[in-house]
Amino acid sequence: MTKNRLEAFSDGVLAIVITIMVLELRRPEGHSWADLLQLWPVLLSYLISFVFVGIYWTNHHHLMHTVQRVSGGVLWANLHLLFWLSLLPFVTDWAGESHFAPVPMMVYAADALLCALAYSLLVRTIIRTDHNNHLLQDAIGSDLKGNLSLVGYVVALLTPLLGQVGVMVSGGCLILVALMWLIPDRRIERAIEGTGRP
Amino acid sequence: MTKNRLEAFSDGVLAIVITIMVLELRRPEGHSWADLLQLWPVLLSYLISFVFVGIYWTNHHHLMHTVQRVSGGVLWANLHLLFWLSLLPFVTDWAGESHFAPVPMMVYAADALLCALAYSLLVRTIIRTDHNNHLLQDAIGSDLKGNLSLVGYVVALLTPLLGQVGVMVSGGCLILVALMWLIPDRRIERAIEGTGRP
Amino acid sequence: MTKNRLEAFSDGVLAIVITIMVLELRRPEGHSWADLLQLWPVLLSYLISFVFVGIYWTNHHHLMHTVQRVSGGVLWANLHLLFWLSLLPFVTDWAGESHFAPVPMMVYAADALLCALAYSLLVRTIIRTDHNNHLLQDAIGSDLKGNLSLVGYVVALLTPLLGQVGVMVSGGCLILVALMWLIPDRRIERAIEGTGRP
Amino acid sequence: MTKNRLEAFSDGVLAIVITIMVLELRRPEGHSWADLLQLWPVLLSYLISFVFVGIYWTNHHHLMHTVQRVSGGVLWANLHLLFWLSLLPFVTDWAGESHFAPVPMMVYAADALLCALAYSLLVRTIIRTDHNNHLLQDAIGSDLKGNLSLVGYVVALLTPLLGQVGVMVSGGCLILVALMWLIPDRRIERAIEGTGRP
Numbered sequence: 001m002t003k004n005r006l007e008a009f010s011d012g013v014l015a016i017v018i019t020i021m022v023l024e025l026r027r028p029e030g031h032s033w034a035d036l037l038q039l040w041p042v043l044l045s046y047l048i049s050f051v052f053v054g055i056y057w058t059n060h061h062h063l064m065h066t067v068q069r070v071s072g073g074v075l076w077a078n079l080h081l082l083f084w085l086s087l088l089p090f091v092t093d094w095a096g097e098s099h100f101a102p103v104p105m106m107v108y109a110a111d112a113l114l115c116a117l118a119y120s121l122l123v124r125t126i127i128r129t130d131h132n133n134h135l136l137q138d139a140i141g142s143d144l145k146g147n148l149s150l151v152g153y154v155v156a157l158l159t160p161l162l163g164q165v166g167v168m169v170s171g172g173c174l175i176l177v178a179l180m181w182l183i184p185d186r187r188i189e190r191a192i193e194g195t196g197r198p
Numbered sequence: 199m200t201k202n203r204l205e206a207f208s209d210g211v212l213a214i215v216i217t218i219m220v221l222e223l224r225r226p227e228g229h230s231w232a233d234l235l236q237l238w239p240v241l242l243s244y245l246i247s248f249v250f251v252g253i254y255w256t257n258h259h260h261l262m263h264t265v266q267r268v269s270g271g272v273l274w275a276n277l278h279l280l281f282w283l284s285l286l287p288f289v290t291d292w293a294g295e296s297h298f299a300p301v302p303m304m305v306y307a308a309d310a311l312l313c314a315l316a317y318s319l320l321v322r323t324i325i326r327t328d329h330n331n332h333l334l335q336d337a338i339g340s341d342l343k344g345n346l347s348l349v350g351y352v353v354a355l356l357t358p359l360l361g362q363v364g365v366m367v368s369g370g371c372l373i374l375v376a377l378m379w380l381i382p383d384r385r386i387e388r389a390i391e392g393t394g395r396p
Numbered sequence: 397m398t399k400n401r402l403e404a405f406s407d408g409v410l411a412i413v414i415t416i417m418v419l420e421l422r423r424p425e426g427h428s429w430a431d432l433l434q435l436w437p438v439l440l441s442y443l444i445s446f447v448f449v450g451i452y453w454t455n456h457h458h459l460m461h462t463v464q465r466v467s468g469g470v471l472w473a474n475l476h477l478l479f480w481l482s483l484l485p486f487v488t489d490w491a492g493e494s495h496f497a498p499v500p501m502m503v504y505a506a507d508a509l510l511c512a513l514a515y516s517l518l519v520r521t522i523i524r525t526d527h528n529n530h531l532l533q534d535a536i537g538s539d540l541k542g543n544l545s546l547v548g549y550v551v552a553l554l555t556p557l558l559g560q561v562g563v564m565v566s567g568g569c570l571i572l573v574a575l576m577w578l579i580p581d582r583r584i585e586r587a588i589e590g591t592g593r594p
Numbered sequence: 595m596t597k598n599r600l601e602a603f604s605d606g607v608l609a610i611v612i613t614i615m616v617l618e619l620r621r622p623e624g625h626s627w628a629d630l631l632q633l634w635p636v637l638l639s640y641l642i643s644f645v646f647v648g649i650y651w652t653n654h655h656h657l658m659h660t661v662q663r664v665s666g667g668v669l670w671a672n673l674h675l676l677f678w679l680s681l682l683p684f685v686t687d688w689a690g691e692s693h694f695a696p697v698p699m700m701v702y703a704a705d706a707l708l709c710a711l712a713y714s715l716l717v718r719t720i721i722r723t724d725h726n727n728h729l730l731q732d733a734i735g736s737d738l739k740g741n742l743s744l745v746g747y748v749v750a751l752l753t754p755l756l757g758q759v760g761v762m763v764s765g766g767c768l769i770l771v772a773l774m775w776l777i778p779d780r781r782i783e784r785a786i787e788g789t790g791r792p
Contacts, residue, residue: 009209020610023617057603287419401655499626
């Protein structure tokens with residue numbers, strides 16, 4: 001089976017997820033700067049989620065680049081990842097609108113954690129299917145960044161239990177993990193270039 | 199006529215259908231776990247419909263894989279399928295919001311049944327157009343899973359007439375059919391691999 | 397310039413137009429059949445508009461099939477067509493929600509007319525750019541169906557001035573034109589097959 | 595890395611941005627022409643934003659045409675551009691609904707300015723990555739139109755400070771810049787044709 005439609009469908013879903021979040025940005029109630037500034041939690045959560053989806057898209061792009069063939073199992077591991085990503089507009093909206101109350105923050109972090117676990121599962125499913133994908137196996141290696149992300153998300157998930165200070169720690173963790181990934185996956189990029197593939 | 203744009207358009211519509219359902223997930227009213235848990239019928243119906251669309255996408259993927267040429271008739275049989283799938287966000291929202299009242303459940307099951315019939319019609323239209331598609335003809339064969347699904351959907355359509363117990367039977371049928379299809383169509387997958395095509 | 401991205405972008409916009417109309421289908425207020433049936437004008441206008449977009453998509457598919465190269469002018473003629481098509485969810489919603497009041501019907505017919513004129517303009521822009529596209533020139537020929545559509549839309553635009561009976565004539569015209577186009581453009585299909593192209 | 599998925603994802607996001615703005619067009623409250631005409635500011639802002647996205651799409655199309663390879667940096671420069679474009683439905687809705695009040699106009703112009711700056715950054719990132727892209731380097735040259743746009747957007751951003759007359763100057767600037775770009779980037783188009791590439 002070829003990977004073209006898997007890529008096209010994932011691009012479609014991610015493009016929609018990243019864009020429809022803007023539909024949850026209700027217009028300010030009045031026409032002044034103060035009215036706009038009141039929306040800061042919603043705008044901030046939109047920005048973070050946009051970067052978050054962008055990270056998944058670029059990493060998915062790099063990941064699929066190494067893949068030669070997909071199976072039914074890979075299709076479903078990919079849909080599983082898209083499911084948790086598709087909930088992002090929902091958790092983003094709730095977290096922003098609640099001005100980052102503890103429970104919505106925990107739900108946001110839980111969704112981020114589930115996305116990360118689903119991505120790991122997708123990588124492992126691909127490696128299992130595509131036995132000859134040494135490129136990906138070598139590139140992933142010990143997966144330091146992946147493991148650090150999981151730790152970050154678990155911390156972000158638990159700290160809101162400590163109240164408002166914990167929420168700020170939680171938000172800080174989510175932002176730190178995003179910053180760490182903003183540098184796209186050089187491991188794979190380097191490995192690909194080492195082999196001289198396009 | 200080539201099949202590329204039919205695939206691209208179908209991927210687009212399915213990606214949108216699967217994603218916009220999340221727009222119908224209104225944020226919880228308060229900021230507590232209890233507020234989130236109150237949404238369980240809406241979240242459950244979202245999950246089931248996501249899997250439902252995922253099943254159609256993977257099966258459509260496998261189906262189109264066998265196709266060499268499409269005619270105007272195939273384009274319209276495909277649009278007909280997309281029409282019933284496009285109603286899914288509407289019936290999902292109604293069923294979830296009604297906490298699975300009998301009539302919305304019947305409407306949901308009716309839409310599922312119409313999708314299944316439209317898919318059968320698409321398969322038959324392709325076989326008629328693409329006379330040499332022995333791959334598909336052999337793979338479909340007696341179509342046990344397809345027929346079981348139709349039975350399941352008819353049961354799911356009728357049992358809500360029996361009241362709240364019937365609704366639970368109906369929901370159980372819908373979930374069982376979905377689980378049955380979660381295993382992608384090995385018949386076609388196997389047939390393709392037998393011929394050594396990609 | 398190649399035509400791939402023009403096709404991809406048009407597929408994207410049409411897939412979204414055809415799908416987001418379902419977001420305007422508000423769920424019924426209660427949970428009974430009567431509540432669902434009250435929505436008949438909205439459901440009917442959704443169905444007609446779905447078919448309408450489907451017709452443009454299949455004809456666009458056939459049209460682009462004949463095209464070898466596109467210019468900046470073709471890109472903009474195509475965007476112009478997409479603009480009028482993108483207003484369809486708006487006019488559909490208004491017409492349906494008003495239970496087909498005269499003014500919304502006239503606005504719907506006006507949008508249909510503008511789509512048809514934009515499609516003609518696109519065809520003519522392509523013929524001007526792509527001088528060697530004899531395939532398209534021969535296939536279009538005297539364009540009987542195109543001219544009949546324009547007449548139909550003008551009638552549909554004017555008859556609502558006569559009140560409720562006129563509205564029904566108007567709706568009948570729109571449905572008749574749609575039925576006429578449901579048969580995809582055999583002229584081009586035949587011409588393509590005559591040349592043995594895929 | 596190939597550019598296909600970057601194009602596909604950008605097409606997806608732009609198609610959604612251009613189309614979901616129509617969701618913000620609330621239906622008129624009554625069923626008369628007067629009710630429709632009351633929406634003129636919303637319809638006008640929709641039209642301008644549609645043209646605005648159309649301009650970015652055609653220019654992006656021309657730009658990517660010259661590109662041979664993309665890096666992680668190009669992916670993120672592109673996502674950065676898409677971020678500012680994705681805010682367009684939000685600022686369009688606010689500007690239209692406020693009947694072009696000063697602050698919403700400034701926010702609209704600021705978003706337009708940030709899109710233009712992000713586009714420049716994308717062009718420069720591509721030139722830095724793709725050292726041999728002499729085609730693009732020659733075509734861009736002194737970039738008169740790009741610089742005029744920036745001036746236009748800065749004027750549009752500041753003039754609303756002068757009250758209602760300033761708002762009209764601001765709107766005029768936005769429309770003038772759009773008209774200037776409606777002629778697609780002949781510099782690149784000509785350079786491509788000069789090299790005989792498709």
